[in-house]
Amino acid sequence: MMAFLFGRKKSANSAKERLQLVLIHDRTDLTPAELDSLKDDLIETISRHIDIDPTAVTINVARDGRSQRLVADIPLRSVGRRRVR
Amino acid sequence: MTAKVVTIASGKGGVGKTTSVANIAVALASRGQKVTCIDGDIGLRNLDVILGLENRIVYDLVDVIEGRCRLRQAMIRDKRLPELYLIPAAQTRDKTAVSPSDMVRLCDELRQEVDWIIIDSPAGIERGFKNAIAAADRVIVMTNPEVSAVRDADRVIGLLDAEEKGPAALVINRLDPAMVKRGDMLSVEDVLDLLAVELIGIIPEDENVIVASNRGQPLALDGKSKAGKAFQNIARRLMGEQIPFMELESQNLFQRLLGRK
Numbered sequence: 238m239m240a241f242l243f244g245r246k247k248s249a250n251s252a253k254e255r256l257q258l259v260l261i262h263d264r265t266d267l268t269p270a271e272l273d274s275l276k277d278d279l280i281e282t283i284s285r286h287i288d289i290d291p292t293a294v295t296i297n298v299a300r301d302g303r304s305q306r307l308v309a310d311i312p313l314r315s316v317g318r319r320r321v322r
Numbered sequence: 323m324t325a326k327v328v329t330i331a332s333g334k335g336g337v338g339k340t341t342s343v344a345n346i347a348v349a350l351a352s353r354g355q356k357v358t359c360i361d362g363d364i365g366l367r368n369l370d371v372i373l374g375l376e377n378r379i380v381y382d383l384v385d386v387i388e389g390r391c392r393l394r395q396a397m398i399r400d401k402r403l404p405e406l407y408l409i410p411a412a413q414t415r416d417k418t419a420v421s422p423s424d425m426v427r428l429c430d431e432l433r434q435e436v437d438w439i440i441i442d443s444p445a446g447i448e449r450g451f452k453n454a455i456a457a458a459d460r461v462i463v464m465t466n467p468e469v470s471a472v473r474d475a476d477r478v479i480g481l482l483d484a485e486e487k488g489p490a491a492l493v494i495n496r497l498d499p500a501m502v503k504r505g506d507m508l509s510v511e512d513v514l515d516l517l518a519v520e521l522i523g524i525i526p527e528d529e530n531v532i533v534a535s536n537r538g539q540p541l542a543l544d545g546k547s548k549a550g551k552a553f554q555n556i557a558r559r560l561m562g563e564q565i566p567f568m569e570l571e572s573q574n575l576f577q578r579l580l581g582r583k
Contacts, residue, residue, distance in 0.1 A: 249507055252469050
């Protein structure tokens with residue numbers, strides 16, 4: 238009973254979280270698949286210039302009022318660490 | 323006199339646009355304003371029945387646009403208030419019978435005669451919507467605290483920005499404070515956070531809305547019901563008064579007491 242009471246997420250929270258994602262895609266016309274493909278292209282291009290860890294790259298669309306921004310986090314591999322390897 | 327043209331749109335159907343147009347128009351007229359409302363939903367007219375004026379229609383919007391009557395002849399006066407008029411939609415035509423420039427021309431003529439022109443947009447984002455917003459100085463977007471209505475409102479708000487008709491003002495209709503309290507309805511804060519627009523009204527869920535539509539007597543005529551009072555508040559905000567959002571404040575309190583995350 239307690240698990241049921243506390244474990245079940247409030248439906249309003251589900252609605253809000255689902256809407257947050259839907260609105261980003263509606264507003265930008267960018268599907269999750271397109272975002273993945275953009276991420277791959279970005280990794281490829283940047284890798285030609287600097288050494289990065291492709292598995293650590295994250296790319297997201299963040300909301301800022303009614304506008305969206307593309308936020309990429311691209312950790313660089315340090316030169317020192319690369320030499321050790 | 324130079325009227326302000328206010329269009330009410332929503333994207334999704336059934337969220338309460340027509341009820342709100344009727345009640346906001348009645349509320350403005352009850353405050354001594356001269357108001358004309360226009361039913362923009364050609365082919366699916368309903369503002370006439372909500373206002374209880376369905377038996378008095380002789381000419382409609384398309385008759386004016388196609389020159390079969392003068393503007394004045396299509397304005398049905400609501401006898402319950404000193405200066406409230408309705409221009410009904412044509413029922414046997416479709417949205418293509420009117421163009422955005424027709425609406426601009428008609429409203430320009432009407433602007434000289436009244437204080438407010440309130441236009442009821444049809445659902446959707448096609449021709450009827452474009453006609454309804456063409457002459458608007460201000461657009462009110464209606465939504466319900468519900469996923470499909472919020473999503474469609476967001477789309478409409480985006481289109482209004484693109485058409486340089488923004489920023490839109492938001493009305494959240496059919497809010498049930500008890501459902502919000504138990505976490506089963508999006509709160510006013512949730513909807514504002516998602517849509518990021520200015521709020522101009524919150525209408526609580528109220529059975530009296532159906533009773534009023536059954537009788538053809540808009541709630542705002544007496545203003546005793548919760549919803550009727552909320553419509554009166556929207557009219558006052560449109561007129562430039564600063565009216566606090568009663569419901570919103572009590573919800574914030576609920577949420578704080580519940581320690582909403």
